[in-house]
Amino acid sequence: MMDVRLLSALGAILLALMAGSMVVGSATVPMDAVLAFLTGQAEPAVRVVLLDIRLPRVLLAAVVGGALSMAGAALQGLMRNPLADPGIIGITASASLGAVLSLYLGLATAFSLALPLCAIAMALFATLCMTLIAGRDASVLTLVLAGVAISSFASALTSLVINLSPNPFALGEIVLWLLGSLTNRSVSDLLLAAPFVIAGGGLLLLTGRQLDALTLGEETAATLGVDLKRLRYLVVFGAALAVGASVAVAGSVSFVGLIVPHVLRPFVGHAPSRLLLPSALGGAILIVFADLVVRLTPTIQELKLGVITALLGAPFFLHLLWTTRKAMR
Amino acid sequence: MTTVMARQLAVVAGKSEILSDGNLTARAGRVVGLIGPNGAGKTTLLRAILGLAPVARGVVTVDGVDMSAAPAHRRARTLAYLPQGGVIHWPITVERLVLLGRLPHLEPWASPGEEDRRAVEAALAAADVRSLCVRLATTLSGGERTRVLLARALATEAPVLLADEPVAALDPYHQLTIMALFRRLAAAGRAVVVVLHDLGLAARYCDDLVLIAKGKTAACGTPTEVLTPQVLTEVYGVRPLSDLARMGLELAPPPMN
Numbered sequence: 001m002m003d004v005r006l007l008s009a010l011g012a013i014l015l016a017l018m019a020g021s022m023v024v025g026s027a028t029v030p031m032d033a034v035l036a037f038l039t040g041q042a043e044p045a046v047r048v049v050l051l052d053i054r055l056p057r058v059l060l061a062a063v064v065g066g067a068l069s070m071a072g073a074a075l076q077g078l079m080r081n082p083l084a085d086p087g088i089i090g091i092t093a094s095a096s097l098g099a100v101l102s103l104y105l106g107l108a109t110a111f112s113l114a115l116p117l118c119a120i121a122m123a124l125f126a127t128l129c130m131t132l133i134a135g136r137d138a139s140v141l142t143l144v145l146a147g148v149a150i151s152s153f154a155s156a157l158t159s160l161v162i163n164l165s166p167n168p169f170a171l172g173e174i175v176l177w178l179l180g181s182l183t184n185r186s187v188s189d190l191l192l193a194a195p196f197v198i199a200g201g202g203l204l205l206l207t208g209r210q211l212d213a214l215t216l217g218e219e220t221a222a223t224l225g226v227d228l229k230r231l232r233y234l235v236v237f238g239a240a241l242a243v244g245a246s247v248a249v250a251g252s253v254s255f256v257g258l259i260v261p262h263v264l265r266p267f268v269g270h271a272p273s274r275l276l277l278p279s280a281l282g283g284a285i286l287i288v289f290a291d292l293v294v295r296l297t298p299t300i301q302e303l304k305l306g307v308i309t310a311l312l313g314a315p316f317f318l319h320l321l322w323t324t325r326k327a328m329r
Numbered sequence: 330m331t332t333v334m335a336r337q338l339a340v341v342a343g344k345s346e347i348l349s350d351g352n353l354t355a356r357a358g359r360v361v362g363l364i365g366p367n368g369a370g371k372t373t374l375l376r377a378i379l380g381l382a383p384v385a386r387g388v389v390t391v392d393g394v395d396m397s398a399a400p401a402h403r404r405a406r407t408l409a410y411l412p413q414g415g416v417i418h419w420p421i422t423v424e425r426l427v428l429l430g431r432l433p434h435l436e437p438w439a440s441p442g443e444e445d446r447r448a449v450e451a452a453l454a455a456a457d458v459r460s461l462c463v464r465l466a467t468t469l470s471g472g473e474r475t476r477v478l479l480a481r482a483l484a485t486e487a488p489v490l491l492a493d494e495p496v497a498a499l500d501p502y503h504q505l506t507i508m509a510l511f512r513r514l515a516a517a518g519r520a521v522v523v524v525l526h527d528l529g530l531a532a533r534y535c536d537d538l539v540l541i542a543k544g545k546t547a548a549c550g551t552p553t554e555v556l557t558p559q560v561l562t563e564v565y566g567v568r569p570l571s572d573l574a575r576m577g578l579e580l581a582p583p584p585m586n
Contacts, residue, residue, distance in 0.1 A: 029543050078421070080418035105332075141349060153341065209432065209435070209437075212429060212432075213429055213432055214418070215417060215421060215426070215429065216415065216416065216417065216418075216426075216429060216478075216481070217412065217415070217416045217418070219376075219381055219410070219412055220410060220412055220415065222379075222381055222483070223379050223381065223404075223405060223407035223409070223410040223432045224405050224429065224430070224432045224433055225401040225402040225404070225432060226432070228402075269418070269421055269422060269425060270419040270420050270421050271421055271425060272419070313431050
């Protein structure tokens with residue numbers, strides 16, 4: 001019962017925020033023009049602003065936020081650690097590497113879909129590497145350490161690419177992309193990311209009950225009939241699909257998967273299964289809101305979304321580390 | 330009447346055989362004490378029976394059915410496990426924790442039904458933790474925690490309960506309460522296997538003892554048959570000060586050389 005109420009509250013907030021995001025921006029579209037658009041009687045200019053510029057951006061913000069946050073919630077359930085995040089198992093860093101490589105090699109300019117495809121491919125490749133390193137019966141510790149190794153290696157390679165980049169224009173593009181942003185995203189970005197995010201989210205939703213059983217530890221969960229290997233694959237592949245696609249279209253947007261599940265956890269009685277859907281909605285709210293802040297802040301250079309979430313997230317991470325260290329054993 | 334039999338179980342870890350000949354029989358209505366020195370292979374034997382440790386040789390049967398071929402949920406409905414120093418990772422309520430024991434009975438998308446509620450209720454009552462229902466499982470004391478985790482194991486309604494050192498970290502009062510609880514569970518028709526270090530408790534509360542030493546079942550039988558002065562000296566390196574049959578077990582370290 002509580003879940004239905006929480007989900008509808010989050011859904012209502014999300015819809016209101018998205019509607020608000022449609023109205024405000026660098027060109028003001030009055031409310032009656034939006035209403036006219038909804039009834040199909042808008043001027044062409046208004047149509048373009050709303051349909052081709054704002055709607056894809058707002059929807060993409062929701063998709064990216066939902067993907068990152070739900071992946072975070074599932075990974076935290078798998079690792080029984082509130083500090084786990086898509087960043088932890090190296091998905092974000094690897095996806096970034098894929099995207100940066102496509103920019104460096106000029107694939108992205110030759111073929112616009114190359115950027116997202118490379119990011120998704122690297123995210124999947126990293127996940128496969130990890131399952132090989134972690135082996136068949138990996139403990140959570142091995143999984144985390146493998147993630148750290150992959151993450152560092154991907155970051156090192158990204159630095160190498162930036163280091164070797166001969167073309168200052170490409171370099172600028174890479175650095176801006178690494179900051180994470182939703183500026184100038186189109187319907188095609190949305191169509192590319194959304195199917196992967198939905199597929200990944202679907203895999204993650206299959207894991208709820210087994211994640212609950214993990215509350216009792218891996219061995220007890222296994223004696224309750226949970227197939228640990230299958231569970232690990234589901235979470236890792238689901239997260240790779242969702243996060244890889246998100247990073248591909250939005251760059252590195254960090255800490256969303258950390259903040260949102262943590263804030264929502266008390267509302268669902270700390271049960272991992274009940275956290276998945278609310279986290280997706282909460283993540284969507286956070287990113288739609290953060291992107292609104294980015295668009296409304298009157299700076300000469302537009303603020304980058306990834307910068308905002310990192311500024312919010314890093315102190316939060318420290319706070320979480322501090323309280324977790326005190327609370328846990 | 331459920332009977333669990335483990336015959337000549339062997340478990341290999343790396344290159345060494347940590348269990349080479351594990352044998353155990355547990356019958357409905359009886360409490361079996363699994364005893365032996367540290368590192369003898371007691372936990373490994375339990376884990377092999379549960380299918381958690383890969384079995385290199387030997388067989389586990391429940392009522393004659395080979396458990397290695399049984400599907401996971403079938404095994405989960407047959408064997409309940411109370412691991413040593415059980416962990417609780419999230420601060421969920423006691424009721425929700427105990428409900429996790431119903432997992433082997435739930436269809437993939439079904440929510441818990443009337444039968445599940447009844448089983449949880451019965452488990453809470455049997456472990457005497459009904460009053461803790463709304464508490465957060467991470468805020469319990471050691472004794473409460475053991476009983477709550479036991480209730481979780483009972484909620485599976487499995488006819489066999491395997492408990493690994495459930496009383497190791499408890500004070501004497503809680504040790505006796507938990508052991509009495511095992512006796513009640515056996516009286517209600519369950520087969521109970523409990524790993525114990527306290528030989529006094531083992532002698533007092535168990536119907537049968539299985540002694541593991543160096544990866545092998547060294548002796549099994551009633552407490553008086555197993556806990557002979559000779560076995561105690563050979564396996565544990567201690568000598569009995571009193572006669573078990575008449576006045577319980579009082580142990581002393583071996584004389585200094």
